[in-house]
Amino acid sequence: MIAPSLAASAASTTSTGEAVQFWILAVVAVLGALGAVLMRKAVHSALSLAGTMIVLAVFYLANGAYFLGVVQIVVYTGAIMMLFLFVVMLVGVTAADSLKETIKGQRWLAGLCVLGFGILLMAGISNASLKEWNGVGRANAGGNVEGLASLIFTKYVFAFEITGALLITAAVGAMVLTHRERTERAATQRERAEQRVREGKQVTPLPAPGVYARHNAVDIPGLLPDGTASDLTVSPTLRARGQVRDVSGEALQDLKALEQRSSEWLERGRSEDADANGKGAGK
Amino acid sequence: MENLIGLLVLAPLLGAGVLLCGGRRLDRSGPWLGTLLAAVSFALGVVLFADMLGKGGEERALDVTVFQWVPVGGFRADVGFHLDQLSMTFVLLITGVGSLIHLYSVGYMAHDERKRRFFGYLNLFLAAMLLLVLADNYLLLYVGWEGVGLASYLLIGFWQHKPSAATAAKKAFLVNRVGDMGLSIAIMLLFTTFGTFAFDPVLTRATDAGEGKLTAVALMLLLAACGKSAQVPLQSWLGDAMEGPTPVSALIHAATMVTAGVYLITRSGAVFDAAPDAQTAVVTVGAVTLLFGAIVGCAKDDIKKALAGSTMSQIGYMILAAGLGPIGYVFAIMHLVTHGFFKAGLFLGAGSVMHGMNDEVDMRRYGGLRTYMPVTFVTFGLGYLAIIGFPGLSGFFSKDKIIEAAFAKGGTEGWILGGAALLGAAITAYYMTRVMLLTFFGEKRWQPDAEGEMPHPHESPRTMTVPMIVLAFGSVFAGGLFSINDTFLKWLEPVTGHEEGHSPVSALTVTAATMVVLVIGVAIAWAQYGRRPVPVTAPRGSLLTRAARRDLLQDDFNHVVLVRGGEHLTRSLVYVDHSLVDGVVNGTAASVGGLSGRMRKLQNGYARSYAVSMFGGAAVLIAATLLMRAV
């Protein structure tokens, strides 16, 4: 258990175990953060971030914030990050972001500011006289959760209540924002059919994806008679993501090979036939 | 008695107020009301004069302070009057001649629909002129000084639908303002020097101040006098001022207002006496102007402008005399008074002639009028004899004395001044004879007027002839009356002081010389205009004649240097104001606009871009915090 070691660590150093843990996990956290920033796809970013958050949860625990560590995992990594993933899914993840900058000089300036800011922040921390480490041992003596609870419900009770109100408001707000009031009657199937006919674009239902049993999957477009892929057969989302597996080339290749083979086979057969015929005729 | 002085000024002022604000209902009675108030003023003047005669020489001066005008700190200006023999002389001249000319105007302006206004202005002039001569301090004098300027402006431009009249009025006011500037600077100098500008303390203590200061004051006063009395170099307005109705020319631009400069110099005698350099300047101005005016007078064909040149020249005599110091003050004033009579008479005569000749002013289109307008002819003739100094008439006495005094100045200066004065007398005889001959003698050279109507000369109505006759009496007898027993000298001496000059030539010689040049002048004029027929259109003439017709190119000089230069200056300043002063401001605005246009590009609408600046700001804040901690 880590707690006893923490209780002892009123000094300015930590236990070796914690040091080892820190150095390993810190690298992971930074990598995760970088991943969140640099990954082209939002899903990947979210996953990297989740990793970082889990690492942070461990650090919370290491710092004696047991309750927070658990909350971090449950609420943050569990709930919030999942929310992110849902939204990524909802929004459709229009492929990967292009990382090309569009605002002139933005990246340079951002880099400069961030670099300067980081350096200054570090300098500030190194400047601060943080010699005395009290450790949370005593504060946690009655149990971390109990300690927090007694603070939250006494000293921070107003803040707590207000935060509660905030949460409710946020929930309501989210609903209001995302809810779409349907203001007109939904079109019936007949009406939609009629409209389709009127517009004359695509009267029939969209063609199904995938032909040939081998590739009967949603991400594979159906092939037109000439062997080219038809965009209509796959979902636009997949198309937008570039996740369409265009097998037309392969299929055509296969077809060609098949035809070759069959023709070869037929050729032989035919010559045999011819022979037979000739023979027969010659007979 | 003291209260009467105030009334003296108030009467015409009241007239002006009533006439100008009274509206249409006074249109008919207005002229008579104005005349009446002028006469009331004259009557009051006479009462005061009688009162003054009853007192001894030294006690004659009356001082009355009406109210404190501008009491500010150490600066005290009062509305107060000072009536002594000098002002009395002026009061009588102004109100007397003024009343006569009011009367004359009743006839002269009978057909003008705006005559109510005309009489209002005339009354305003009288009030201002009286204020000028009665003021007991320079600031109040200045009020009168500008007041007469205003009246002169209004009256010259009375027929303001004529652009030439409006321009002449403006010119007169502006040139006068230059002179006024001199007067106001003089007052400021007096204030800084003496701490006051009332006549009494300043003049009695004048010698306490340094000569330099006094010279400056005197020169500034001279500038003022030049402006008001149309002396070189500020004489250019007087000729144009003849655009005004003739009674105005007679009253303001001959008899009274233009002599205000002489009054100013005489009044400030103590200052001038203590500043000999300034006196030299005064006599120079006087001598130059008397010749200048005379020469201009010779060349003009416009009867009023010829008389205006003559006025300028005669005032030159007065200024010359005043510049001579105590030798000349009395004679300057004496000439001023006699000149007031005969020149007013001459102008009224000229007005009468014009009245009869459909407002024609070109003497070359007159001729032979003596039989048609006998009264005018006689009175004009007497005025003519007086001005050329015909023995026994007014001008003879006053002008002769001035010439004597000029010689009496002594030294080279005396000879030069005396010579100039003599030469002036000769030229006076010449041009006045010319006027006389061209107008009343010779054959008729009448021309149809603008509407093609031939003039039918006739004698003017009684209201016009009576003043002319009265003034003719003055022209004939005033000089003689003044000179008997040196009455005038004794009358004024307590105020102006007097000393006998030591002339290098005897008085008799001077008189004889004057007679000789007079005869020469008349003879030449007769030779030119009496014996030969006069062409209706002026011949081209010699260079001098042509220059003299254009006021010896003074106007051209003004036009080129002042008017053109001023126009260029203002135009370039308008440009500077618009493009430089405003340009700097508008430029700043434009550059701020340009800068914000560029800055606007930073606001590109991308949230990420804003985030960067936010973040950068945060970084800067942290840096600042760290730096502050480090420091």
Next chain:
Amino acid sequence: MNPVNYLYLAALLFTIGAAGVLIRRNAIVIFMCVELMLNACNLAFVTFARLHGNLDGQIIAFFTMVVAAAEVVVGLAIIVTIFRSRHSASVDDAGLLKL
């Protein structure tokens, strides 16, 4: 090991998150980076709680989580809404302050 290393790590993670916010255009990823920054802060809070020997830091971290949860809920809802009408999750496309 000095526990201050946790703080350095927190700073590093925060900075990386910030970089992500500034560089990425996909609103969802940006949101994730914000979460990363919040988590970095939480780590710092927890570490400081250990430093000071009391639980206040943990409480704050707890509140941060709650608020972050609320924020994510609303934020994602907004993203979904925007996506519905604009068919894009790029923040650059939502520059007009209207749908």
Next chain:
Amino acid sequence: MAFPLLTLTAAIPAVGAVATAAVPAGRRTAAKWLALAFSLATLALAAVQLVRFDPGGTSQASSSGGAKGPFQLTESHAWIADFGVRYELGVDGIAVVLIALAALLIPFIMLAGWHDADPLETRSSRWRPTQGFFALILMVEAMVVISFEATDVFLFYIFFEAMLIPMYFLIGGFGDGAAEHGEAGAAAQRSYAAVKFLLYNLVGGLIMLAAVIGLYAVTADQLGTGTFSLQEIVQARAAGKLDIATTTERALFLGFFFAFAVKAPLWPLHTWLPNAMGEATAPVAVLITAVVDKVGTFAMLRFCLQLFPEASKWATPVIVVLSLISILYGALLAVGQRDIKRLVAYASISHFGFIVLGIFAMTSQGQSGATLYMVNHGVSTAALMLVAGFLISRRGSRLIADYGGVQKVAPVLAGTFLVGGLATLSLPGLAPFVSEFLVLVGTFSRYPVAGGIATLGIVLAALYVLVLYQRTMTGPVKEEVRGMPDLRARELAVVAPLIALLLFLGVYPKPVTEILDPAVRHTMSQVHQADPKPDVNDVEAAK
């Protein structure tokens, strides 16, 4: 507690503004009369102030037991205690006269602008331009009055700046639409002028704000508690408790002076005035130059000189030169103008040069002259500009060249115009002469050269006035001018009292100078300046 007369004087027009603005759309005549009534009530209160003001007395015991000083009828209440801002009012001779001037001119401005907002009225107008016009004028009046009364620097600052808002709308919202560029061009010109006015004055105000805060910082630093009270600062300085460093004092002085010089306006900060006066309607132009701008010159006297006497002396040579440039430059530019209202504006710049010159000549004649000049200039410009406005409204053009011979068809209009012009050129007998001469004498006795140069201004003044008169009023009657009606009764009622006042103050300015004199003497003593002694100084004694 004493009767809050000063507050009431400022509050009445403010209430009037709200009341006028609240008049419903259809009742615009009622709104006009209501506004006029309120302005007259203000005038009555200003008259009460004049009566209750005791020129000889130094100070009445105020309700707060306030400090001794030149101010009377004082009111003092804590306002923003944390920053030492107080609601302090008080008037000295100068203020009480200027309040009377403002209160006097406003009814005339209203009468003159009786129909100015009418063209903007449309049948369905919900904007109520007439109500707006009159309410804004009253608003300006309220702010001007309180600016004259405030003895707390911060309080003054607030209203000094707030004045800009109603002025902005008055300039930009109402015009005679008589520019050379047609209606659209006129609107563009007008908004340009309004924005220019606002920006210029805002910049000045901003710099002043910095100086105000600086002043607070200095007092807070040295007195322990910061204060904005003019009285307290002046007394602390006199008692030696407050010793502002030379550099600081100069910087603060410049901050204040800049704002006032913009408002005044002094060359080269003047260019907003011709635009504003040219584009605004004549009554609003009068409001700008005769009422609002006076706050600038007034504040120079009250704040610049009293708060920073040493710095004022230090800056005097430069300011004297600037005012000389203003005088001559304004006059020369007036000569060169083609637009009647702009001409008057440049003439005003020239006159403001005289006022500033008089203030900074640091002689009692100069300062009395300058304060009297403020009054006289207000009245004379009002007379000239309002008549010019009547003229323009008849012909619909501001260009001088469009007129000629008006004298023949409208003699009364021409006559009043001439009187206004003559007052502008400081003809003796009319009020401005007295003040101008005092300024000149005061300047001359300390700076003879400057006084001499300034005298050139009187020649140039004659030039621009007479040229204007000649070109518009005299000469042959122009075709477009024919049939122009003469002044109507309402217009005559505006002009005649102003002219009467000009005459009265020209002949008998003593009632005004008596009130001004002690205040000026007080200011002079604040600056530690005495009049130069004449060379021959025992003249009076010798008598």
